[in-house]
Amino acid sequence: MNWVNHLNKAFESRIRLGIMSVLLVNDWVEFTELKEMLQVTDGNLASHLTALEKLAYVQVRKQFIGKKPNTSYAVSEIGKEAFNEHLNALEKLIKARE
């Protein structure tokens, strides 16, 4: 049953799973785009992004477009590995139940 340990606690929330899924297939995604896609509030999304950032799973890029601050996110190598491992564990979990 050791694959259960591979289920990453960092990805237990649906929102974090959502963030990782979107970032995995897109290069840099803006905060507002993520918000629209996942249909969550600013504060909620920000706190989950900060958590993933602390784990170094996502990279952050802050820049100004005119006078407006603009923040984009991308998945890091570590994040990619961690997420893939999590997905593999999920798959095994499903197979074990069948």
Add this chain to the structure above:
Amino acid sequence: MKNQPEPLETLTEIRSLMERSSRFISLSGLSGVFAGIFALMGTAVVAIRYHLSFTMEDYYSRATYSSGVPNGEFFVFLFSVALLVLVASLAVCIFFTTRRARKHNLPIWDRTAQRVVWNMFIPLSAGGVFCLVLLDHGIFTLVAPATLLFYGLALLNTSKYTYPDLRYLALSEISLGLLGCFVVGYGLFFWAIGFGVLHIFYGTRMYQKYER
């Protein structure tokens, strides 16, 4: 482990998010069907007006006088009809696509939509300029096949960012365009097949597959 979300459900959700965020999935097959109908109507109007039969080489002899000088009036008419077909098709495409996006509560003009438009635009502009070059050199026979060829390449380029089914339409247009380069003089006929019949065929298939 009890408070974990269902793993199967989680995987399905991940998959759908990946798909939704990287592909433009609001494109409606109906817009293809209507574009095809408009194209068939357009080619029919030109054929009737100039008493052309689709399968004869009249198309080419219409394009130039016996002296080899281009027939301006014919080209203006042809171009106007083509423009009308294009505008009508685009309008219908935008209408059905926004309708579908609204129905599924998806954003209409997001990054996936922009990518689709951009990836169509580049090969199509190149094709447009190339056709002007052909006209400038007086190579009228290759204009119709060239439009099909570049349209096919544009679709092939775009198929990566929307339904992969678009690839089959793209390959058909490219083959038809190449065939048209060899069998010259049937431009109107190839247009009717490429922009009319193929659009209706693949549009119907996509509609049945994704929108039923």
